[in-house]
Amino acid sequence: YLWRVYSFIWRFTGVREAFWIGCSVLSCGTIMLVSRVMLFEHDYTSLRIPYGVLILQPVLAGFGMIGARGLRRLQYQRTRRRNGSTKTSQARRRVLLVGAGDAGVRLAYELAQRPDFELVGFADDDPRKNGQRINGLHVLGGTAEIEALVEKHGIHKVVLCMPSAPQSVVRQIALRCRQIPIKVFTVPPVSEILLGHVTISSLRPVQMSDLLGRAAVEYNSKDSELIQRYRGKRIMVTGAGGSIGSELARQLRYFRPSDLILLDKDENGVYETALEVREDFDGKVHEVIANVQNVGRLGRIFSRTKPEVVFHAAAYKHVPMMEIHPSEAILNNVIGTRNLVDLARVCGVKSFVLVSTDKAVNPTNIMGATKRIAEMIVQQAACKNGCSYCCVRFGNVLGSRGSVVPLFQKRIEQGKPLKITHPDIVRYFMTIPEAVQLVIQAGSLGRKGEIFVLDMGDPVRILDLATELIELSGLVPNRDIMIEFSGLRPGEKLYEELLVGESSRSTRYPKIFIEQAIDGVWDGLDDTLQTLQEAAIREDIQGIYRMLGEMGIGYSHSADSSSQREPEKSKAKEAKGQRGKGRNLVQPATDLVQ
Structure with missing residues (x-):
């Protein structure tokens, strides 16, 4: 009663609930053991309980209470999954998780509760994890084998569970998946997760801001000088x-x-x-x-x-x-x-x-x-x-009004060719929050x-940007979407500069x-x-x-x-x-x- 075990809902029993149940039975066992030593060691010998029973009782009680609740949870999950699969049997998608780290494990746990996803396993480059099981899912191979894994296991979606990975790695994996082609999603950045803006399971398509070759610049919102x-x-x-x-x-x-x-x-x-x-x-x-x-x-x-x-x-x-x-x-x-x-x-x-x-x-x-x-x-x-x-x-600035990326994306959706002024033109890019x-x-x-x-x-070549956008849409450049060159416009330069003087600090x-x-x-x-x-x-x-x-x-x-x-x-x-x-x-x- 003091540990409020009675208030736990059986079908949602987890590690935390098991811990409190263990604390409750351990407390009861300790009280009974102390009573046996203090009260019944020399008096009331007819009521004396063997020490073995006093030790086994909380162990068996704990296992019994946790086991019963665990069975109830398993039964609830199976029923929910069965009902969900009956309703969405045509919509279930087989998912491969790329990255068997903390983010991947947490995402696997959350997606396992959803009836519209069927988790197939992990792909991870750590050789120590290859062939192992994590949360019941096999680590099927490394990221170099993604194409073979997708074909072998009939994967419908690939989720990149690497919120802290270098952008060059994300870019390479995403482009390879798009060439198969297959839909690619990614978990949010760690900063968004830690700040509570999103949860680990808030999947989103791979965005261009993930693929521009550098990590986003962030600042400390609790900076004392900014606050002052x-x-x-x-x-x-x-x-x-x-x-x-x-x-x-x-x-x-x-x-x-x-x-x-x-x-x-x-x-x-x-x-x-x-x-x-x-x-x-x-x-x-x-x-x-x-x-x-x-x-x-x-x-x-x-x-x-x-x-x-x-x-x-x-x-x-x-x-x-x-x-x-x-x-x-x-x-x-x-x-x-x-x-x-x-x-x-x-x-x-x-x-x-x-x-x-x-x-x-x-x-x-x-x-x-x-x-x-x-x-x-x-x-x-x-x-x-x-x-x-x-x-x-x-x-x-990516995503601003009239900027090149939304314009390209719109033309790709319409099936129209992408127009670039010069094949060698390069530009710096940053996101609106960074700016x-x-x-x-x-x-x-x-x-x-x-x-x-x-x-x-590094500045980004607009031709490379256009090519990647087409490939990220599951299309083939110059076959499904053409790329045309119109010539530099009046006042336009091949590259931009940021400094006008020799000295900077x-x-x-x-x-x-x-x-x-x-x-x-x-x-x-x-x-x-x-x-x-x-x-x-x-x-x-x-x-x-x-x-x-x-x-x-x-x-x-x-x-x-x-x-x-x-x-x-x-x-x-x-x-x-x-x-x-x-x-x-x-x-x-x-x-x-x-």
Whole structure:
């Protein structure tokens, strides 16, 4: 009674219940043994119980109680499995688990409770496990034998139970399975399991973020410096309806700021972001519909909300579109940034973080040039005013609006060919959470206009990415789905760069590096921005091209910029080799501020 054994449900008896039953019978046996020694050793000899009986009684009682409950559990599981197999006999799928470690064993236990799966066994490269049985399942062989195991045992699905394995290993196994072809699933990353976001049995298809050749960059959400920087603060996020802005709002809420000010001109995006953030955020959420080009409207918003930290993610980002509409790119990306920086200075904003792009390095297109000028505006403000302003620069973001992977996936679903501009074009990739983590960390590190960059591993060739996506869909490239080359678009480069200067240094975050702030002559920048704004308002396109070319940022316009700016293949390979050494260093470039 004291151990509450009576409250256990027999059909759910497990190791924990068996432990408490053992404790209860051991306690009873101990009490009886002590009573025999203390009370019946010299008195009441007629009631004396032999010591052998006192020792055997709890052992037999324990085995009996656990055994009866164990039989009830087995009977329940068999009945449930039989009923499930009768209902879903046509839907049962034979599953091979790749990886016989902790994750694989736990997954096998959970999937055994589901009637729609029939577990066949494990595949594991540990020779000590080969031929052994784990939870009643055989280790059938190594990962090199997957094709033979699938054919021999009639496997329908393969589950990769290796949440901590190198991404290169996951990529190789997944692609081999897709070539059979057979459906491949994976368990969630260990970090998601430990944080309680998902369970071990939350299977999902292998995603491209699992296959890009490097582990995801993560940060400690309990970092004291991050908490001190953001907790209790009034934080504004511009572009809060977009991919980066909305993820910024999601992650910042866990630092418990007092206010989150979500600003965007996209009313639907702001509404959806605010709706999600409010679910588990105790502070105030301000939904603000505004255009960063409207300085009067921004001024009233700043006066009313009094932000202490600003994350500026609002920008036009599509390169081909901005080549067609350079005036709008100037007004939004450049003048909008200037408006926010000026208001941040007037209103005493303590920290300002600009979300930038790798296309700002030696820009060959309007979008990249406008983002480089935006960086210069932030750096100028930091140098002149001594504010904690900084920029964050990263590559292409997986899953963002208009990015290449969702576009490829959609065309594959429709059976249409994948169009690539050049067979040798390469790009850096990162996930949206990774990008936002870098932005949040940079907000705590920025002091004097630094530009923060992420060690993003090796750049990925877009042709390889397209080929893998087709194969991961169980199709054959250039047979089921064609790959076509359309030629580089105006302003497009074969490869992107992340640094513009020769010197960079590490930070306390191992994957984040700083390009030193450029000590340039800023006196002429304000006049140039005013002239640039006037040209954009007049839609003087040629004037915009001329002024951008005169600013010393590496930009020059031509009628066929794609052909004039296409780097040699040797340069691309050399830059790729330098990037592969662990840091994203590229060919040294001259200062962008003359």
